Amino acid sequence: MSQMCRTYAYEAQRRGAAVNVHELWALLERVEQLHPSLILDVGSGPAMLWTWWALGARVVGVHPGDAGAAAFMDGRLPELVTVIDGDPIDRVTVRRAVDQLADVQPDVVVLAGMRHEGEVLAAYEQYAPMVRRRGLVVVHGIESTPGVRRFWRNLHGDKDELVGGTDPLGYGIVDIHGRDRADHG
Numbered sequence: 001m002s003q004m005c006r007t008y009a010y011e012a013q014r015r016g017a018a019v020n021v022h023e024l025w026a027l028l029e030r031v032e033q034l035h036p037s038l039i040l041d042v043g044s045g046p047a048m049l050w051t052w053w054a055l056g057a058r059v060v061g062v063h064p065g066d067a068g069a070a071a072f073m074d075g076r077l078p079e080l081v082t083v084i085d086g087d088p089i090d091r092v093t094v095r096r097a098v099d100q101l102a103d104v105q106p107d108v109v110v111l112a113g114m115r116h117e118g119e120v121l122a123a124y125e126q127y128a129p130m131v132r133r134r135g136l137v138v139v140h141g142i143e144s145t146p147g148v149r150r151f152w153r154n155l156h157g158d159k160d161e162l163v164g165g166t167d168p169l170g171y172g173i174v175d176i177h178g179r180d181r182a183d184h185g
Helices: 002-014 021-032 046-054 091-101 117-130 146-154
Strands: 038-042 058-063 081-085 108-111 136-140 159-162 171-175
Touching: 002 021, 002 046, 021 046, 021 136, 021 159, 021 171, 038 046, 038 091, 038 117, 046 058, 046 081, 046 108, 058 091, 081 091, 091 117, 108 117, 117 136, 117 146, 136 146
Parallel strands: 038 058, 038 108, 058 081, 108 136
Antiparallel strands: 136 171, 159 171
């Protein structure tokens, strides 16, 4: 499994993902342990949508602007990938994401591409409650983006960090244990 996750991490970077490949490799190993069937990715670009799809999961992506299919073969989205164009924290966009999930709780929610603490907090409050029990919420940029870092430092609960030693961007991981959801405060 580790070799596959390594391959996917390098391929994601080759396809244009703005990632630290070693951090992503570690994250993929963690996510793969869940055997995810549904991943909700809020803010990542096409290369990360490809990465989640490569793990065998159905993917719902929420992205402002064109997150299209550039990372996929022939520039077309596979049947198991849906992209919602819109402001990730807008109520209408969130409702569209909920509709796409069709009453299925995602195994993983990824929050990425955000810059400001308030933006990450709003996204966390909107999307984290959607994750199934024993699922994960992943926050990207906890080391490289000041607003995301402040959000992460103020988040209390069962959380872990994947931060590389060279050019770290950082992933924060919140384990969801039902009522024990992490609180921001």
